[in-house]
Amino acid sequence: MRDVVVVGSGGGGPVVAKELAGRGLDVLVLEAGARHLRPEQEWTRLEDDANNPITGVLRVGPSRRSEAPWLRDFPQNSFVWQIAGVGGTTLHYFGNCPRPPAGVFAGYDGPDKAEYDTAHLFPFGYDEFRPYLEWVEQTLPVQTAPMGTKESFFFRGAEGLGLAHQTTKDVHGPAYRAQENCILQPQGTAGRTNDRLQLLYPDAQGCTFCGHCFQGCVEPRQAPRNLKARRSTDNSYVPMMLTADAWSQGGKAAELITDAYVVKVLMSNGEARGVVYRTPDGALHTVEAKVVVLSGGCVENPRLWFNSGLPNPNDWVGRGLTEHHLDWVFGEFDSYVGSSRGAGSNVRCDFPGYGGVENVCLPPALQSFAMTFSDSGISGVYDNDSGVGPQGADTLGRLVGNDLKGALSKVDNLLTALVVTDDDVQADNRVTLSSVLPSDEHGRVARVEIQHRKRTARTRRNRDFLAARSVELMRAAGARAVHRMDWAPLLLHVQSSMRMGLDPATSVLDSDGQARFVPRLFIADNSALANSAGGANPTLTSQALATRTAEKIFQTWFGGDPWVAAESPTSSIDDRVTAAVLDRGL
The missing domain is CATH 3.50.50.60 (FAD/NAD(P)-binding domain)
Structure with missing residues (x-):
């Protein structure tokens, strides 16, 4: 026992x-x-x-x-x-x-x-x-995340919105701040070089700014498991x-x-x-x-x-x-932002009662995914009857062709914002057992139902509000073009x-x-x-x-x-x- x-x-x-x-x-x-x-x-x-x-x-x-992989039943368009x-x-x-x-x-x-x-x-x-x-x-x-180039752009935009700078861990009204994150701070050669031979433990300790947070953290190399950065x-x-x-x-x-x-x-x-x-x-x-x-x-x-x-x-x-009825807004800039460099997400804005907006750093292939994952179809071609507006952005929906190539060709000139809503608890958003898919060796498989087009008015309000603030942030930071994706259901949070x-x-x-x-x-x-x-x-x-x-x-x-x-x-x-x-x- x-x-x-x-x-x-x-x-x-x-x-x-x-x-x-x-x-x-x-x-x-x-x-x-x-x-x-x-x-x-x-x-x-x-x-x-x-x-x-x-x-x-x-x-x-x-x-x-x-x-x-293990089967799951998703009756709606979900990733x-x-x-x-x-x-x-x-x-x-x-x-x-x-x-x-x-x-x-x-x-x-x-x-x-x-x-x-x-x-x-x-x-x-x-x-x-x-x-x-x-x-x-x-x-x-x-600890409080270290700041770099992309973070300075985000801060510039947040200041342009007239937001207060928050320095406490507790949330006190609409404000911007450095993320509080659990990534060990860079020490030694970490953050000072891109030479992988110089980024070995113990010479390098903490975050090495590799930009690959999403793929599991192995940095710094040769460090004991409990001293990996993230x-x-x-x-x-x-x-x-x-x-x-x-x-x-x-x-x-x-x-x-x-x-x-x-x-x-x-x-x-x-x-x-x-x-x-x-x-x-x-x-x-x-x-x-x-x-x-x-x-x-x-x-x-x-x-x-x-x-x-x-x-x-x-x-x-x-x-x-x-x-978190997620959405994605990004701006294109004429100068270097460093969007694929460093820790994944070091800055955020909080809007209590609505949710938050945070910068997210992705390597190029994942950045491409984020820019082509939309419930509003192809920008300028069709909107999929999503009922969502651009909230002031230049485009709504996924980018394709030369528009996508142009944005990705200068991936480090992008600044991104992830919209993270405070969404309502809805009884019809649920997990049950599937009556469609066959059982696997462990029993009946799960069915995950999200009422994507039947969100509460408050949840939709929160998402549109945060998307609009993200667009304003990009413009205040100096973006020459701003795009809203209107993400389809992405079950991440x-x-x-x-x-x-x-x-x-x-x-x-x-x-x-x-x-x-x-x-x-x-x-x-x-x-x-x-x-x-x-x-x-x-x-x-x-x-x-x-x-x-x-x-x-x-x-x-x-x-x-x-x-x-x-x-x-x-x-x-x-x-x-x-x-x-x-x-x-x-």
Whole structure:
């Protein structure tokens, strides 16, 4: 009998595992995908090799790339950027760690209170949650991003909008700021040279400004795994959970099993008491545990719930999916901007109640994808009846032919803005089981439904507002041409399909992250978020919530004391973690 079994090792599972293993619990983590122990040898900088959703190394599928990806049913035009494997979709992310605005939490009474989705708030106040944000910020660690050329252009545009410059981690009204991100700051030769032979650890430490954040971080080369620059969980929380006995007095190292696809949650006397997982040879294995934590993500958690036959009396399992109604605006400049250089996303504007706008740095092939992914058809040819306007941009819709060639021929003269909305929780945005696609070896497959053309008026308002501000920002920064894409559904920031909430009628989890209908079953990842976190990139909020959930598990089921307010977190760059990582080949 294990103390805790955690299903999934993406953004949330390793957080729970690290915290509970550090307090001496026997923790097993099961991951359906692969673990990349030697990313410097296993990963390339070739964008299709990394990101192709069918054959890429960073995809939703088994560890053997010769096998097909796992099936999902998407009845609408959707593109999914998620990853199976240790680190999950944090292998893609840019390390952005903004705090959510206070308006998405219970008890908020600010002057802009009505601007938020007040029907689906977090079931506790922001002041209570802040210590958990601070805990994760110190653990990763989260720091203010360094500035460069593209960032100066973005700042110039933001200042042209008349926005205030924000210097606090908490969000206080419309403002621009450097990102708070979990990318280790450049030291030594890092950031000072492009010569790869001079960018080897320990001469180079932290971010080397390679520009390939989206392909998984391998920089600096030859650094121990826990000293890679970008703090995806495979570089941060996973090394910590696997070395808990080395850095914590009384800690016990968690165990990680990969290629272990969980197919059923076990129940006994109405409580969760373990799981069944399947290995590639087809064998089924049973693990009994005192507590089960689901961290498989917004699609796999409801799929596993339904395939396990768990109760769903209020019909909210899988419902309420939010995914930041994303859009893309970019400007063409006559001078060098450096859009493909450096860390992926170092600056942002926040508009509480609406969402945010952030610069995103992409290598050329992904930049081309972003400029041709549209729900409004081809710019100047047809608009696909999308009902979306250019919001002041020169073009709306994807670029083709000479227009696309012209923009990409000077890719480092582009400045980009990603629109990240605070979208409403809608019950019809949901994950169910497909009645169209055949079952795979793990059971019935997931169906993901997004009501793309039936967004709420507030969600549409937020997207158009942020797109218009992005266009104005580009012009204020000096762009000679500005383009709005009107992105089709891109499932990159997905949240809330197993949401916690104040109202038992519209939520799956209580305020501790425990399933309302299944004691001893907790959820700790983006799917547990009560709403879209106010349009902030969700990982920090999700990991802070996972920290809080781990503490509640420890108190409720193991008789432990809370720790976040009483202790200091162990830094991810602690010498004891590094020594254990090197000694154990982790």
